[in-house]
Amino acid sequence: MKKRATATVAVVLALVLAACGDQAEGEPVTRTEIGSGVNTAQAANDEVDAPAAPEATPASDPASPCQRVAYKGATLTHCIADPKNHRVSMTLGPKGAYYRSFSALSSARGASAQPVAFAVNGGMFDEAGAPVGYYVENGERRRELNRADGPGNFHMKPNGVFYGTDTAWRVRTTEDFYAKVSDRPRFGTQSGPMLLIDGQMHPEFQEDGPSKMVRNGVGVDPQGRAHFVQSNGGISFGLFAAFFRDVAQTPNALYLDGNVSALWVPAENRMDATVPLGPLIVVEKR
Secondary structure, X not given: OHHHHHHHHHHHHHXXXXXXXXXXXXXXXXXXXXXXXXXXXXXXXXXXOOOOOOOOEEOOOOOOOEEEEEEOOEEEEEEEEOOOOEEEEEEXXXXXXXXXXXXXXXXXXXOOOOOEEEEEEOOOEOOOOOEOOOEEEOOEEEEOOOOOOOOOHHHOOOOEEXXXXXXXXXXXXXXXHHHHOOOOOOEEEEEOOXXXXXXXXXXXXXXXXXXXXXXXXXXXXXXXXXEEEEEOOOEOHHHHHHHHHHHHOOOEEEEEEOXXXXXEEHHHOEEOOOOOOOOEEEEEEO
């Protein structure tokens, strides 16, 4: 596990350094906040209708909640949470002393805690690890909805919110959430940009643009299952969104973050060690 964590850190640091160099037009060049997605440039490309996609090819233990898949030359890890079998929650850690890693989260969980199916980093954050947008944990709102304009991926409108109760989860654009959701959810996290809006790609994406980065995101299918997807290498926004549209088949999907993307899957002894994280989405077994 130590060797694997060391290797993972090396890969992530290499990706972060690469993000600071020259990149193709339409991709963020400089991060002003680690994990926040606040950048000096954004994708600004026309949407193109997608061709029919091939079926993703499974490449993992079928007993795991997460499967490695191949899609149009990219490899991704696709995890599915089903409300009949799983419970979704958000966590930052104790106020003023955020977890910032899966290892800290794991160490803090008591013996009576429900088993973790998997966990992912759950939205953009500032240098201290605090969320930059709407954040609700166990019914307590710790950050209000952020509708401001600004630079970077978070502000690439429309952005959105992943939220829910013990048994029902949804992804909405920020403005749709503001207009239609009056009851506070049990959990919620805001990020951006939206990958899909009512089955259509974000209007600023190409189908497969030239710039590739590690990315993770979440969408909810018509059966109410939440699909969490993380690329295992660089992937364009457009191709990433197309996976949610054509394979996960989630009408709405939300980008969570980029090079800091991390995943914990206890059944596979996988615990990604990256730069310090912010909000964490934890999927427990019921």
